[in-house]
Amino acid sequence: MKHLIPEFEALKQRLPLEGLNGVLLLPCLHRIQQERGYIHDEDIAFLADYLAMPAIQIIEALSFYTMLRRAPIGRWHLQLCHNLPCALCGSDNLFDYLHERLGIRPGETTPDGRFTLSAVECLGCCGTAPVMMINETYHEQLTLESLEALLKELN
Amino acid sequence: MPGRKILTDFPLTPTAHHLDDYRARGGYETLAKALHSLRPEDIIQEVVDAGIQGRGGAAFPAGRKWQVVNPHDGQPHYLVANADEGEPGTFKDRWVLEYAPHQLLESMLLCAYGLGVRHCFIYIRGEYDRPLQRIQTAVEEAYAAGYFGEQILGSTFSCDVVIFRGAGSYVCGEASALLNSLEGKRGYPRNRPPRLTVQGLWQRPTVVNNTETLANIAWIIRHGGAAYRAIGTEKSPGTRLISISGHVAKPGVYEVEMGYPFKTFLEQDCGGVAGGRALKAVIPGGTSSPILPPDIIEGLSLDHESFWDVDSGLGSGGMIIIAEGTCMVRALAVMLRFYHHESCGQCTPCREGVGWMHRIIQRILHGQGTNEDLERLEYIAKFNTGTTICGLGDAAGAATIGILKHFRHEFDHFISHKRSLCDGRLELRCAS
Ligand SMILES: Cc1cc2nc3c(=O)[nH]c(=O)nc-3n(C[C@H](O)[C@H](O)[C@H](O)COP(=O)(O)O)c2cc1C
Numbered sequence: 001m002k003h004l005i006p007e008f009e010a011l012k013q014r015l016p017l018e019g020l021n022g023v024l025l026l027p028c029l030h031r032i033q034q035e036r037g038y039i040h041d042e043d044i045a046f047l048a049d050y051l052a053m054p055a056i057q058i059i060e061a062l063s064f065y066t067m068l069r070r071a072p073i074g075r076w077h078l079q080l081c082h083n084l085p086c087a088l089c090g091s092d093n094l095f096d097y098l099h100e101r102l103g104i105r106p107g108e109t110t111p112d113g114r115f116t117l118s119a120v121e122c123l124g125c126c127g128t129a130p131v132m133m134i135n136e137t138y139h140e141q142l143t144l145e146s147l148e149a150l151l152k153e154l155n
Numbered sequence: 156m157p158g159r160k161i162l163t164d165f166p167l168t169p170t171a172h173h174l175d176d177y178r179a180r181g182g183y184e185t186l187a188k189a190l191h192s193l194r195p196e197d198i199i200q201e202v203v204d205a206g207i208q209g210r211g212g213a214a215f216p217a218g219r220k221w222q223v224v225n226p227h228d229g230q231p232h233y234l235v236a237n238a239d240e241g242e243p244g245t246f247k248d249r250w251v252l253e254y255a256p257h258q259l260l261e262s263m264l265l266c267a268y269g270l271g272v273r274h275c276f277i278y279i280r281g282e283y284d285r286p287l288q289r290i291q292t293a294v295e296e297a298y299a300a301g302y303f304g305e306q307i308l309g310s311t312f313s314c315d316v317v318i319f320r321g322a323g324s325y326v327c328g329e330a331s332a333l334l335n336s337l338e339g340k341r342g343y344p345r346n347r348p349p350r351l352t353v354q355g356l357w358q359r360p361t362v363v364n365n366t367e368t369l370a371n372i373a374w375i376i377r378h379g380g381a382a383y384r385a386i387g388t389e390k391s392p393g394t395r396l397i398s399i400s401g402h403v404a405k406p407g408v409y410e411v412e413m414g415y416p417f418k419t420f421l422e423q424d425c426g427g428v429a430g431g432r433a434l435k436a437v438i439p440g441g442t443s444s445p446i447l448p449p450d451i452i453e454g455l456s457l458d459h460e461s462f463w464d465v466d467s468g469l470g471s472g473g474m475i476i477i478a479e480g481t482c483m484v485r486a487l488a489v490m491l492r493f494y495h496h497e498s499c500g501q502c503t504p505c506r507e508g509v510g511w512m513h514r515i516i517q518r519i520l521h522g523q524g525t526n527e528d529l530e531r532l533e534y535i536a537k538f539n540t541g542t543t544i545c546g547l548g549d550a551a552g553a554a555t556i557g558i559l560k561h562f563r564h565e566f567d568h569f570i571s572h573k574r575s576l577c578d579g580r581l582e583l584r585c586a587s
């Protein structure tokens with residue numbers, strides 16, 4: 001990930017000098033995960049060196065934040081909200097449908113590696129519930145029909 | 156019409172969120188004026204006079220928080236806009252980021268000037284896609300126009316802003332956990348004292364305010380604290396954004412003047428309960444604010460004092476409408492699963508206690524509940540309150556106590572009949 005160093009250096013321009021390395025940790029992890037899909041041991045070693053911080057601090061952070069992963073997942077990450085407003089608007093039916101259609105429950109990946117399903121907490125989008133993210137994008141006001149249409153588009 | 160508008164007082168055209176449109180509405184004029192004619196302490200005084208309370212959940216007066224910071228003490232100070240927005244039912248900061256990003260930025264500049272802040276942060280939840288793009292665009296527009304950077308608009312004031320993405324943690328919305336997260340650590344809340352305005356980010360005086368709270372500041376400085384104070388009620392000045400969801404005909408974000416009657420709001424502005432069903436309950440301000448049955452909430456007006464009087468609160472403004480036929484046991488199970496999942500694990504009462512509550516409610520749902528289980532739930536919920544570092548444990552307790560207080564018969568029924576008094580499902584399609 002050394003090729004990202006110029007990008008990381010550019011982030012420093014608007015940051016205060018004190019605490020500079022710590023404040024770069026999450027942005028660097030996000031960027032690396034975007035590149036590789038997850039955080040590899042190599043990345044931890046690289047960041048420990050680049051940010052001059054103990055590797056254990058990076059591992060601690062990684063184990064805390066749910067968006068950061070230590071292992072690859074399916075090509076399409078379906079994150080369906082199961083918090084109250086989405087549940088009130090029928091997200092449970094969508095979970096059932098996904099199970100029927102893809103054979104996976106939250107936490108599982110299809111054997112062909114195409115889909116990983118996660119049940120997630122409120123996505124801050126309850127006015128257009130039920131809501132599911134596919135990779136980085138929100139999909140709102142889902143119905144069984146619109147969900148099926150979305151699945152057909154993903155390969 | 157729910158009264159005066161401060162934040163949403165412009166047409167939502169496709170370009171309304173851009174700099175040119177904002178400037179055409181008078182945007183950044185207040186900043187230009189303030190930098191040349193107001194002293195930092197004047198800004199703080201206007202916000203104190205306005206009496207604006209925090210919109211993140213606790214309703215602490217922003218001015219009183221700011222007064223602790225001495226803009227002239229010579230050390231670095233920091234300002235953070237809290238856009239972590241994780242409280243279930245809440246999606247109003249998303250509205251500010253998407254439609255009024257420059258209102259937030261101008262307000263943050265005014266605040267930074269008032270507090271002697273050189274570096275600001277916007278801590279935005281990691282999942283947000285379009286809100287992130289919108290605020291990123293706005294920041295670049297503002298830099299290009301010279302509103303951020305060195306010696307802004309020819310003054311001696313310099314200021315930078317950085318957008319920082321969270322990484323999926325509810326507790327990071329808690330102000331001190333948020334600062335630890337910014338520092339590159341786990342999002343563990345800190346013990347107080349010291350207050351964050353004394354020792355915050357890197358031990359420096361730091362002001363953390365909710366995104367909506369901050370977005371009001373430009374209006375307050377432009378029109379004066381007294382003009383703001385004149386809006387709303389005596390104890391709850393101003394307006395607030397209510398994000399309404401669940402079984403409601405017209406969900407969305409509404410700006411209401413404090414003191415507006417709840418019943419009118421639900422029935423006339425939001426189209427009533429979805430599908431014309433009867434109202435069963437309302438969670439007024441995010442799931443951390445205790446649930447209220449119709450006979451109580453229908454008599455209330457939307458201001459802090461009214462909701463505090465009935466042991467609830469307007470919290471984060473995340474209002475969840477629940478129609479008849481919804482199973483309250485299931486509803487509590489969803490909430491407790493959430494708090495259990497999001498507990499950071501630092502304090503024993505929250506880590507263990509919320510886990511116990513989660514397991515007890517699961518047991519009841521599986522038809523294995525006993526009569527002692529409800530006493531146990533209540534005991535743990537009460538024990539949690541006030542014994543944890545942050546408010547997460549309290550919130551889980553308050554939500555549990557609230558729902559047991561008003562809907563205990565449904566829990567009793569579930570335990571004795573091993574099935575729901577309602578049909579056991581939460582879902583009611585939101586008819587539109
Ligand atoms: C568990 C927990 C989660 C919180 N989440 C948020 C949040 O997502 N957004 C927010 O503005 N405040 C949140 N808060 C409140 C903050 O700690 C803090 O009070 C607030 O950001 C201060 O801003 P305000 O005074 O303008 O409301 C949370 C508090 C707790 C205890």
Ligand code: FES
Binds near residue numbers: 081126131
């Ligand atoms: S509950 Fe699903 S987005 Fe809020």
